[in-house]
Amino acid sequence: MKLSFYGAAQEVTGSKHLLTTANGKKILLDCGLYQGRRKDAERKNAHFGFNPQEIDYVIISHAHIDHTGLIPKLVKEGFNGPIYCTPATLDLNKIMLPDSAHIQESDIKYENKRREKEGKKLLEPLYDAEDAETALSLMKSVPFYQDFQVCDEVSLKFTENGHLLGSAAVNLSIKDNGNLIHVCFTGDIGRQSGSMLNPPQPFPQADYIISESTYGDRLHSDEIYSLAEIIKIITDTCIEKKGKVIIPAFSIGRTQEIIYGLDYLHSKLQLPNIPVYIDSPLSAKGTGIFKNHLELFNSEFQEFLLRDKSPFDFPNLHLIQSVDESKALNENPEPMVIISASGMMEAGRIKHHVANHIENENCTILMVGYCEPSTLGGRIAAGATEVKIFGQVKRVNARVEYIRSFSGHGDYKEMITFLDCQDRDKVKNIFLVHGDIDAQHAFSGHLRTAGFKKVDIPALGSEINLS
Ligand SMILES: [Zn+2]
Numbered sequence: 001m002k003l004s005f006y007g008a009a010q011e012v013t014g015s016k017h018l019l020t021t022a023n024g025k026k027i028l029l030d031c032g033l034y035q036g037r038r039k040d041a042e043r044k045n046a047h048f049g050f051n052p053q054e055i056d057y058v059i060i061s062h063a064h065i066d067h068t069g070l071i072p073k074l075v076k077e078g079f080n081g082p083i084y085c086t087p088a089t090l091d092l093n094k095i096m097l098p099d100s101a102h103i104q105e106s107d108i109k110y111e112n113k114r115r116e117k118e119g120k121k122l123l124e125p126l127y128d129a130e131d132a133e134t135a136l137s138l139m140k141s142v143p144f145y146q147d148f149q150v151c152d153e154v155s156l157k158f159t160e161n162g163h164l165l166g167s168a169a170v171n172l173s174i175k176d177n178g179n180l181i182h183v184c185f186t187g188d189i190g191r192q193s194g195s196m197l198n199p200p201q202p203f204p205q206a207d208y209i210i211s212e213s214t215y216g217d218r219l220h221s222d223e224i225y226s227l228a229e230i231i232k233i234i235t236d237t238c239i240e241k242k243g244k245v246i247i248p249a250f251s252i253g254r255t256q257e258i259i260y261g262l263d264y265l266h267s268k269l270q271l272p273n274i275p276v277y278i279d280s281p282l283s284a285k286g287t288g289i290f291k292n293h294l295e296l297f298n299s300e301f302q303e304f305l306l307r308d309k310s311p312f313d314f315p316n317l318h319l320i321q322s323v324d325e326s327k328a329l330n331e332n333p334e335p336m337v338i339i340s341a342s343g344m345m346e347a348g349r350i351k352h353h354v355a356n357h358i359e360n361e362n363c364t365i366l367m368v369g370y371c372e373p374s375t376l377g378g379r380i381a382a383g384a385t386e387v388k389i390f391g392q393v394k395r396v397n398a399r400v401e402y403i404r405s406f407s408g409h410g411d412y413k414e415m416i417t418f419l420d421c422q423d424r425d426k427v428k429n430i431f432l433v434h435g436d437i438d439a440q441h442a443f444s445g446h447l448r449t450a451g452f453k454k455v456d457i458p459a460l461g462s463e464i465n466l467s
Contacts, residue, residue: 033069061187062167063092088166162190202421213435216443243362
């Protein structure tokens with residue numbers, strides 16, 4: 001059996017790992033979009049590095065676009081087998097993939113306007129809404145903890161990893177020349193505490209583990225501190241300086257986490273009396289899906305639910321739908337909190353809010369999630385004094401704050417706690433993916449200290465024999 005790495009190898013986005021069984025069956029684990037600098041993204045998303053028509057099955061760990069966003073392109077280029085994921089992931093895919101197609105199409109429209117003026121050849125979107133719909137028609141849900149026979153030689157079990165609603169570690173048992181090989185792809189590993197989801201759960205013993213490593217070199221501060229810090233930032237910015245707090249957040253996951261946090265603060269009478277706007281139509285749809293899968297939430301959330309029947313709503317919360325309403329927020333001088341997407345500020349309405357407020361020293365840009373270093377969010381987080389937005393250079397006069405503990409990713413200790421269910425002597429190798437190289441080297445050291453004997457950091461395109 002062979003394992004090949006076609007994305008998120010020594011970098012964070014574009015998750016794609018290919019297993020080829022002894023009998024030649026090809027199973028693709030995740031099919032994510034690379035998100036980063038435009039030129040890199042165009043190049044990396046243009047070619048898979050394998051033939052989509054030869055793939056037999058796709059298995060998805062979770063609904064984030066850097067894990068699913070190239071599925072419609074895979075289908076466009078000839079893949080037509082089943083795509084397996086958990087029921088909540090399927091529900092989220094139904095809103096996220098059409099949204100991704102819409103972003104692809106409108107980005108290219110914008111780019112083509114420029115190219116037309118310059119007399120350059122026009123570009124095609126990576127995929128369109130129809131490709132996304134075809135991809136969705138191939139998706140089949142497999143509930144958590146159920147043994148599912150993918151084919152004669154491969155069985156699958158999803159276990160909870162606490163990263164996003166529906167997110168799973170993918171556990172495979174694969175027949176290989178008379179042996180049974182157990183492979184676990186961790187997907188993205190969530191927090192042990194501080195999340196509203198169930199924490200990462202133990203998973204079956206594996207021979208090989210493909211593990212994420214995003215925060216392989218970091219320890220988070222604790223969640224209570226984050227909420228206290230949010231109150232302080234809102235008070236300083238909105239009450240003292242009469243400014244706006246702009247929070248870039250993924251529409252799905254982080255936004256709901258923040259709404260729940262603010263709702264909790266409101267229930268404790270700790271939230272300043274300031275309007276909070278959720279400026280992302282996708283967030284509203286996503287919140288509906290969260291409400292349909294309450295079984296995946298932790299015991300603390302279930303208890304809170306007994307006291308507050310609507311944990312994603314409070315009196316000062318307003319959902320913004322239309323573009324006109326979104327634009328009106330920029331003209332409204334009142335203090336407010338705006339939560340908008342995308343999380344890395346590369347696209348969507350957040351880019352306009354940031355462009356309009358980044359030069360205002362009374363405003364705060366509050367980062368609450370990981371941003372790939374080359375993205376606008378990554379550059380702002382790294383302390384850039386000037387950034388280019390929509391072709392214009394803007395000075396960063398606004399206060400920039402970064403709360404890392406809101407992360408959907410566990411730190412290195414939390415990831416090792418997740419891996420603690422494994423018998424070290426039985427794990428033959430851990431392959432680190434989904435992390436910057438420095439984080440991966442650090443995590444590799446931490447894993448060895450924790451007793452795991454062999455840890456590799458595969459390069460993009462590398463192929464490894466498993467037996
Ligand atoms: Zn993720």
